[in-house]
Each structure stands twice: as C-alpha cells, then as structure tokens.
Amino acid sequence: MIEWVWPWLLVLAPLPWLLRWLLPAVHRAPAALRAPFFAQWQALEASQGQSEHGSRLAHLLLLWLIWLALLVAAARPMWVGEPIELADSGRDLMLAVDISGSMRAEDMQLGQVLVRRIDAVKRVASDFIGERRGDRLGLILFGSNAYLQSPLSFDVRTVTRFLQEAQIGFAGQETAIGDAIGLAVKRLRERPADSRVLILLTDGRDTASSVSPMDAADLAASLGIRIYTIGIGAEEMVQPGLFGSSFGARRINPAAELDEATLTALAERTGGRYFRARDPQELAGIYTLLNDLEPVEQATTLYRPRQALSYWPLLLALVASFLLALLNWWRAGGWQRGAVS
Numbered sequence: 194m195i196e197w198v199w200p201w202l203l204v205l206a207p208l209p210w211l212l213r214w215l216l217p218a219v220h221r222a223p224a225a226l227r228a229p230f231f232a233q234w235q236a237l238e239a240s241q242g243q244s245e246h247g248s249r250l251a252h253l254l255l256l257w258l259i260w261l262a263l264l265v266a267a268a269r270p271m272w273v274g275e276p277i278e279l280a281d282s283g284r285d286l287m288l289a290v291d292i293s294g295s296m297r298a299e300d301m302q303l304g305q306v307l308v309r310r311i312d313a314v315k316r317v318a319s320d321f322i323g324e325r326r327g328d329r330l331g332l333i334l335f336g337s338n339a340y341l342q343s344p345l346s347f348d349v350r351t352v353t354r355f356l357q358e359a360q361i362g363f364a365g366q367e368t369a370i371g372d373a374i375g376l377a378v379k380r381l382r383e384r385p386a387d388s389r390v391l392i393l394l395t396d397g398r399d400t401a402s403s404v405s406p407m408d409a410a411d412l413a414a415s416l417g418i419r420i421y422t423i424g425i426g427a428e429e430m431v432q433p434g435l436f437g438s439s440f441g442a443r444r445i446n447p448a449a450e451l452d453e454a455t456l457t458a459l460a461e462r463t464g465g466r467y468f469r470a471r472d473p474q475e476l477a478g479i480y481t482l483l484n485d486l487e488p489v490e491q492a493t494t495l496y497r498p499r500q501a502l503s504y505w506p507l508l509l510a511l512v513a514s515f516l517l518a519l520l521n522w523w524r525a526g527g528w529q530r531g532a533v534s
Contacts, residue, residue, distance in 0.1 A: 196270070263507075272502055288394075293367055296396055314476070338369055468482075
C-alpha cells in the first residue's frame with residue numbers, strides 16, 4: 194500500500210497550464226524579408242513545419258513530465274508493508290563503551306594473538322547486540338566527552354555497525370565515566386519502560402567528567418536505572434626485554450589504572466553488578482550472564498515496514514531533463530553541425 198506524506202501538493206499539477214492560460218502571450222512581430230524563389234521556400238517551410246510541430250509537442254510533454262515527477266517526489270510517497278509481529282521485551286538497554294586512548298592496549302589474548310582491547314570489545318559486544326531481540330538498544334561512546342552514537346532503537350544492525358565503526362580517540366584520550374552515565378540517564382529516563390539498564394564498559398578511571406560518577410549513579414538509582422559495570426584489561430602481561438628477547442623481560446599489570454572500587458560502587462548503588470573481563474572469553478561469559486540477570490518478558494507488537502519511494506519520480510525527472518536537453522540541442526541544429534564536422 195502506498196501512502197503520501199504531503200498529498201495536497203498534487204493539487205498543484207495544473208499550475209503551469211493555468212499560468213499559461215491566465216498570463217497574456219508575448220507577441221513578436223516577424224521580420225519582413227523580400228526574397229526570390231518564394232514559392233520554393235514556402236514548400237520547404239511547410240515540410241519543416243510538421244517536424245517543428247512534432248518537436249514542440251515533445252518539448253511540451255517532457256516539461257509536463259518533469260513537473261509532475263517533481264510534484265510526486267515532493268508529496269513523498271511511502272510504501273507501507275504488511276504488519277509484522279515483533280517480540281517486545283519492554284526493556285531499554287543502553288551500552289556505554291570506552292574509546293579513550295588506553296583502549297588501544299594490546300593485552301587481550303584471542304587464540305595465540307594479542308589484540309587491542311577495543312577490538313575484543315567490538316567482537317564480543319557485536320554478538321551480544323545481535324541477540325537483543327525485543328530490546329530497545331542504544332549506544333554511547335565516551336572518552337574525554339560522552340556522545341550518543343545511536344538512540345534507543347530496535348535496529349540492532351545499525352547499532353552494531355556504529356560500534357564497529359568506532360575509532361579510538363574520536364571522543365578524546367581521557368575517560369569521562371560520570372558524563373557517560375549522565376547521558377545514559379538522560380536518554381533512559383524518557384522511556385516509560387519497566388526495565389531500564391545501562392551496561393558500562395571501561396578500562397580506566399574517571400579523569401574528565403564534569404559530573405561525579407557517584408552523583409550520576411545516585412540519579413540513576415532514583416529513576417530505577419540499573420548499572421552493570423565491566424572492567425576490561427589483562428591483569429598480567431610479559432613485557433619483552435632487550436631486542437625482544439627474554440633477557441630483561443618483566444611482568445607488568447596493564448590494567449593498573451582500572452578503578453575497580455568505583456566501578457563496584459556504581460553497580461551496587463543502582464542494584465547492578467560489577468564484572469571483570471581479563472580476556473575475550475570472560476567478556477563473552479559476562480554478556481551471557483547478563484541475559485540471566487535481566488530476564489525478558491516477551492510480548493508482541495505490530496510493526497509495518499515503510500520505504501520511501503521519492504527516488505523513483507526523481508530519477509524519472511532526471512531522465513526527462515536529459516531528454517529535454519537533447520531535444521533542445523537537436524532543435525538548435527546541433528546534429529547538423531556535428532554531421533558537417
């Protein structure tokens with residue numbers, strides 16, 4: 194079924210004809226020329242007149258076609274599909290991911306290879322997002338500042354794509370945990386859902402927020418928003434010695450900057466939990482556990498897919514404009530000059 198956003202624009206279809214009928218025509222006095230062989234010229238003009246009449250008619254039809262196509266596009270036709278049943282859990286889930294400079298540390302063991310923290314998060318979190326059937330999911334990326342990358346939506350494919358496209362440093366090099374929580378609270382409190390959840394993932398401590406993380410957590414708790422915090426980063430890593438050998442090698446804690454005490458307090462203040470992810474396997478297990486901690490009460494809602502169709506009349510107008518330009522070039526004798534050259 195086709196619906197129109199602004200169908201009243203179609204009443205403008207006869208506007209060019211009305212203007213042509215109401216406005217006075219422009220009369221130009223033809224130039225007089227006395228020439229011999231008038232009879233032969235008159236016969237030639239009669240034969241050319243038929244061709245000229247046909248080209249004028251084609252010119253007029255193309256102009257009308259362009260005008261009508263533009264009107265149809267401006268009226269914004271929409272194709273509305275058949276109703277589709279969607280599972281609706283009634284749960285609003287916001288995912289806040291740290292993309293500060295420290296997330297480029299390569300300490301996440303994936304098979305036999307060490308990968309960056311952000312790459313491990315993207316891989317595991319994308320699987321988690323893809324399983325959110327019936328949840329409204331949103332994405333916040335934060336560094337020195339917090340940004341809403343995707344509002345709450347059932348479109349998990351788009352949220353996954355936004356997460357995959359996230360780059361370290363886009364939001365700054367520092368970490369604003371409090372601002373990320375505050376932005377999530379601002380978005381979640383607008384929703385009338387019974388279950389509102391924030392999953393916050395970081396590898397550091399708050400260094401750049403304009404609001405204290407605990408103050409933001411107090412506000413979340415007052416609104417019934419649960420916060421689950423995840424601290425990411427390996428606890429032990431061997432730093433190679435001289436020329437990459439074992440000579441002079443030492444063991445370090447790459448997650449020394451992780452503020453586990455604050456992350457634990459944030460979760461407990463809002464009725465959530467704190468998790469520690471030392472590798473991608475632990476991170477995947479945490480996301481699986483979150484499914485058990487936040488049970489889904491399935492219901493169904495009807496959804497009718499919509500698709501804009503304006504590009505079809507616009508394409509038609511473009512093709513007609515090209516044909517009109519070609520016709521004008523032909524009427525001006527361009528084809529004759531091309532044949533002579």
